[in-house]
Amino acid sequence: MREAYQLELGKLADDLAEMCAMVAGAMELATKALLEADLTLAEQVISGDERIDDARSACEEHAYALLALQAPVATDLRTVLAAIHAAESLERMGDLALHVAKAARRRHPSAVLPEPVRGYFAEMGRVAVSLAGKAESVIRTQDVAAARALEDADDEMDDLHRHLFTVTMDKDWAHGVASAVDITLLGRFYERYADHAVSVAKRVVFVVTGRMPGLGEEDL
């Protein structure tokens, strides 16, 4: 029984790690679509979102089966529930990548991003993808120290996000209100994506240590 449980739990962790890789890929493509006003890439992210939703459903079904068949208690129970929460965060990360792709498509063939903020989004994209990759590796290795490193990367995202505000709100902003509105929402999508990645890693820390690190209020 116990062995079967561990085996199933291992499979569930593999599903989650796979979801991390999927949402990292989605955000990487979405950012490229945004920076290069590339409609084909945007469409690829948009049509690919269903796969992420399906993966989340599969994770949940897997977790349900585990609960129903093994009726775990104590830490085992919390582990499975943490996995369900993590799958929800990962699906949400996929949705946020989808929003970025949709913004790129909405303005096509125009570029969404005026020159002064392109660098910010290239960086935010890089940090976002790296966070999802780190979450994947935390799930695969169950390395608690690595989970803590995600918070540093998330601080980097928060800094970028804050600076982005100072750029659009500057009195010398010359790209109009509509563009500032687009950028505000896009910035928020990246920042939320990063928060969810941190939350996934924290769930894994909880699974390993039995203690939940503080789920900090998002920085806004």
Added chain:
Amino acid sequence: MREAYQLELGKLADDLAEMCAMVAGAMELATKALLEADLTLAEQVISGDERIDDARSACEEHAYALLALQAPVATDLRTVLAAIHAAESLERMGDLALHVAKAARRRHPSAVLPEPVRGYFAEMGRVAVSLAGKAESVIRTQDVAAARALEDADDEMDDLHRHLFTVTMDKDWAHGVASAVDITLLGRFYERYADHAVSVAKRVVFVVTGRMPGLGEEDL
């Protein structure tokens, strides 16, 4: 066993209904704080958020105890898991009210909202509070038809949100970029709040009918 389970499940539903009332109250006060640039109300929402977080933890603990002690299967299991998801959505609704209150505090004593959008936010606040109230009543009555009515109210929110964009993006917008950025984020907070309320109601429909209505992609 079965009776004890039903009793516990009833208590869990009461906890969730109580959370609905809390987040409705938070959004009502936050909207008032925003419209009237009222710092005292804003502070009240900000300091009150902890109570909502605690209520969510209590719901989760309650659900965990139910799972561990009763080891429900099939529909019963899904019911408890739906409650855990609903509690998460409700905590998030509290966070979104908190963000509104923080925006009011950040700009105090200035008003965040220029005249042309005040009416939109008064309406969005009204719809948001009404959605949380409807979610509460769906939980208390388990009335599936009432749950469907939430979708209409959510459509109303989406319309308001969409129109809000046309106002700030209009070439005649005379209130500057910084204000448009504030309004963009605030509009998103209300729209997300409404989405979460709908998701709570859908979880209840699932609990009652055993079938999950489509969890529509948020409208953006």
